[in-house]
Amino acid sequence: MKLNTFGAATVALLMAGGAWAQDQSIIVQSTTSTANSGLYDYLLPIFQDKAGIQVNVVAVGTGQAIKNAENCDGDVLLVHAKPSEEKFVEAGFGTSRTDLMYNDFVIVGPGEDPAGVGGMDDVQGAMSKIAEEGALFASRGDDSGTHKKEMALWSDTGVDPTAASGDWYRETGSGMGATLNAGIGMGAYVMTDRATWISFDNKQDYAIQVEGDEDMFNQYGVIPVNPEKCPSVNVDAAQTFADWLVSDEGQEAIGSYKVADQQLFFPNAPKN
Secondary structure, three states: OOOOOOHHHHHHHHHHOHHHHOOEEEEEEEOHHHHHOOHHHHHHHHHHHHHOEEEEEEEOOHHHHHHHHHOOOOOEEEEOOHHHHHHHHHOOOEOOOEEEEEEEEEEEEOOOOOOOOOOEOOHHHHHHHHHHHOOOEEEOOOOOHHHHHHHHHHHHHOOOHHHHEOOOEEEOOOOHHHHHHHHHHHOOEEEEEHHHHHHOOOOOOOEEEEOOOHHHEEEEEEEEEOOOOOOOOOHHHHHHHHHHHHOHHHHHHHHHOEEOOEEOOEEOOOOO
């Protein structure tokens, strides 16, 4: 079943069937940024009050979330690495993929800005300067959506940072929050999604140094897990949640979520 095809009808049916729906629950395998930013804390009560469906979120890096879903440890996948998401669907693990929302990546760094990249909107140029200067750069190194994007950007610059692993290039193998803490602790530049940065409390003297390049666009997608691969999937409840997220109401809720008066995610699901 394609998202949006029967979305409104499915949502209306389950929201009307309160007694039946209240016994339903699903697991969402998710990227960490949507959890760390507080988005689920805002969205899920709205959905659960209407649909009576309990949503349990497993927040890990995108690569791990995809593996978990392939192992049938989830009903819905919500991540931000479109090529990997499309492979997931092509391999039959997802019924369909739909754009959900977007924001962007930024590179944050210490106020002293040792590589002199502050104010740049050319991410390849900035990353080249960081490498040339041997300025510390902390990477998640965990196959997350952010890490995948970071490595693609390094590839575009013609730099293999892993050749400097343990020198100026430091791989934490951790989530975004932990990597930001580690990076700030060692005075390193860090690439992060903007939503996590806005929500992050330990900024110290750090600021956004590089932003605004179209190559730093960050798209999120939602995919119900395919019951043909995973018979344990709660098909109707998973589809209802996915359909609600891309519905007018879900999109409005996503767009209305703010931290410090800043919108963190921008809904862009296609219309029916």
